[in-house]
Amino acid sequence: MGSITEDHASHLSGPNGDAHASVPPNLEDLPDLYGWPRENERGYRIREMPSESYRPLRVVVLGCGASGISFAKFAQDDLKNVDFVLYEKNSDVGGTWLENRYPGCACDVPSVTYQFTWEPDTWSHFYSESPEIHRYFRRVAAKYNVLKYTKLNHTVTNALWDQESGKWEITVRDEVTKLTFVDECDVFINAGGPLNHWNMPKIDGIGRFKGVLAHTANYPEGLDLKGKRVAVCGIGSSGIQVIASIQKEVSKLYTWIRTPTWVLGSFGAKYMREPDTNSAYTEEELRLMRQDPTTYLKYRKNIELSISEGFGVFFKNTPEANAAREIATKEMRSKLACRPTIADALIPKDFPVGCKRPTPGIGFLEALCAENVVTYPGGQLTTITEKGFLNPDGQEEEVDVIILATGFNTTWIPRFSIIANGKNLQDMYKENPLSYLGIAAPEMPNYFTYYGPYGPLGQASAVVMIEFFTRYFNAAVRKIQAEWIKSLAPRMDVAKEFQEHADLYLKRTVWDSNCRSWWKGGKVDGKIMLYPGSRTQYMELISSPRYEDYDIKYHDMNRWAFLGNGWSTRDYDGRDITWFWGMVNGKDKKEEYELNWKASAEDSASHHQPDDQKVKDLLISPSTL
Template identity: 40%
Template sequence: MAPKIEYSVKEQPLGSTRHIRIVGIGAGASGLNMIRTLRLNLTDYELVVYEKNHDVGGTWFENRYPGCRCDIPSHNYQFSWKPKHDWTNFHAPAEEINDYLRQVCDDEGMREAIKTSHEVVSARWNERDGIWNLIIRDLGTGIEFDDHANFLLDGTGILNNWKWPDADGIGRYQGTLIHTARWPRGFDPSDKVIAVVGNGATGIQVLPELQKGAKKLYHVVRTPTWVPPPRIQSWKLMGQAEEILSKIQLDAQENFSQETIEKFKSDPEFYRTYVKEIEALVNNSFPIVLTNSPVQAFARAKVTEYMTAMLGGDEKLCEALIPDYPLGFRRMTPGHSYLQALTMPNVEVKTGGVVRFVPEGIELDSGEIIEADVVVCATGFDTSFCPRFPIVGRNGNLQDRWRKETPKAYMSCAVPGMPNYFAFLGPNGPIGHGSVFTLSEHIAKYITGIIKKCQVEGIKSIAPSQDAVDDYFEHISTFMPRVAWSAPGRSWFTNGQATGPVTALHPGSRIHFFHMLEKFRGEDWEYGYDNVKRNRFAYLGNGFSTKELDPKGDSTWYLDAPTIVA
């Protein structure tokens, strides 16, 4: 018979913290913001962020293809706590966004917490000690070493692990093979025959740039895609933000005039009004994807009209490029110059998929062979959510689980059986709902609140319950038929599966997601405690509170506290 464990009072005041080690993975926007959020909210902790690239920036460090830019307005694609007043264009180019992230990193002194050219090789949960045992590889030397973390924060992102087309014989091709996520510096398209495979956001952006110099350009389109008018044109068409937009000056390429940039710098009230009104417009786009809504019907008719006009009414092009599925089923990227480029004499659109590579080019599913000097694959990323390295929790390797079954997470950021593991924009996160910067801020505050709870309440391990995740997924599955994302067909929202569940998007609007994360639902989680008796109230300690023992604190704060419950 096991000896009875006696309970004893901890000789520390309520509010005491235990020292913890936090490891972050990835120094893109989410990773950088997390550093700041932890600094503002936690004490008594250590942090290291491992970044596989040789500099910070994540997606915006890696993606540098010609024409690469964000499809969110630049002044809303930034941290709310680090405004930039001198964006050059209404939609910022990739290099400028990466410069912004590097500047944030330097201004905030974040590099001391980041180890670049390091990748996580594996992570294994140690139940006894309540830590993640990690193996890290220094990519500069190839040397591997051990590390550990009480909390593992995964900021690797969804649009990060690029993939080639699902076609045979890729090694047989004897020309120049390029993936847009690994663009070769100095590549010159002049006088070359180029095949561009893919018409998602990347294909829409890169094609016009290549068309200008190519001798011949073949565009391989497997699925039509909606290409809306430029945002400003769309908003004006809908009668939105006319007053604020009338106060800025843009040229034909949507570059801000120097006068407008100076106004952003010198007039804080105008700048704030502009940012908030544009943000509200981005947030209000959700009704468009409601399949049977009047907004969907109106917008679809207008986009059809616009695309037809931009394609010069060419019946063959209109048939190949204008979809019959709902607006918003695939991510919509404005592409004024894209549609115009398709009407140029050196461009030929080919419908169908690539089945194999051949020495001289690619073979389509029709049997046609396209000979090309260069094949550019704008074929996107692995959006399966399957981790790129083994993450072994209580229920085995998460890689194995998510290869066999639909990835499921709690509010996109936590997984059953994976204690003290949190992800940014995991399964059913709002990755297509607007700026990832402000999304990452809300997620970081949510995760940090949980970590702080564990740190001060003696919680050794925390993970969402399977029941909670199953209920959450049942809601997602029942909701999704209401929106365009679940229409039949292939998109990266369903990991390229024609009939797959929507795994990449949140079941609601952007504001809905923010609202959902405002409160921590403690009843949805399973806890392990760090005292031998596993008493959940051991953290109450010796009867005193840190609020009364802090010489710089206000022990009568409650006299000033509001009576309204948030």
């Protein structure tokens, strides 16, 4: 802390504000100089520094996708005296948009809303594909010096909390050298995201196939499908995009309908140039976006509004929910009129629209009607052979490529141990994940996570929400610094009460219906892990942290020790200590201003002589005010 105290000593005035008083070389010397007490009989000792002296802190962040980039940007802007590092397991930044490069991979919300509010860009299409999104995050990371704080090819393998020191011990493996080391930090932030651990299905004979076997989350770059025979296993978000993208290119395409799913029109569809097409923006539109920021902002807000105001559709038995089901059924049957048996198998009968995350399926239903597509309704891929797979009749179908579009492990269980006070988060999340608002875990000190259980999943763009998480985390870091907090952990009773409220509330929603969704851990009867309310409410809630929900332990025996020597850093550092009157010329600077009252008064009088006629007019007709 030497640098802090030495810096403040240079601004120190005497006890009576005498700027010419003798100033000691260090604030620690003041009690001895003036005969002040330092310590009481209980052993409590005053910290000889002003309040808001942000102590040095180290933060370790897992991951450098959109969340990690957001944290690094705002950490540089908002945090003082904080050293931080991002450990990214991949060879580049970008997270899911680096890893997911399968055909047709794109965001499922309009591109203009899938970006940081503080770094708007223009996009080639209404829904941009993975490479373009990755380029965006790569460019943002470079522009805001995120790479300076990022260690690529480094995997976090273990996290252990040391209660005595109030620090996390993070074990990291260098994927290039294969060496491991331990990094110590005050705060550990998990920015790995919920869609990071891809799910390999258990299919008989999966290792026997002699052709190309590819998972959508690990898709081979440059794989040529033209004229090939291809089987696609899975019709979730990734499977729908793959099938729509490759159908016209392949010679034969096989797919299965294991469970029904709603395939909807596009989010923000009323702003699309042509319905059911991922239209490209024209050069004129792109030029307007670049040259007229206000118009572009209005456009983004309109699209965001059209998505966000649809929260009512998620409630059971409401007119909105019933209308959504009726419209979706009619549209799906219309597009599948060529294959009514497929429509019967695909259209859900047991759950409403929204039980699963709705999937905009541009071109998917049309692809199922194509002559080169074979769809097995009501079944699943059960057996893979050396040359292909066995169809439901037990006959072998030969294919060149099998694409596994089987999604991710969404059980919330971390891939490595996170242990604090004898508890492992892996065990805590096995059966009944308890979470604090999706951003922290009960009794896990100084640990925060982007999009944990009970977070605001399934509502509009994730990128905007990431900004709110980041601001919350940075506020917590500043509090830990300024108040010399040793550990900040959500209370277990608070998490249980929140879960009680959430579980009851969520029974009102379509999410509680009879479907298999990833926010229920991939189980039909799984516990729903969504925030119980609208995205708007969630944003407002976490904008003002509720520290009363935390168990707080301090480095000092007295929680008020952070008040220090009774002064504020503002008293010392040259900022304006009369700021409450307002800033002169916007400058937050302590200054005694030179005034010439006579000249100022004469100048004011010459510029503000009243117009007698205007005064009369006002008196006669006060409505003109």
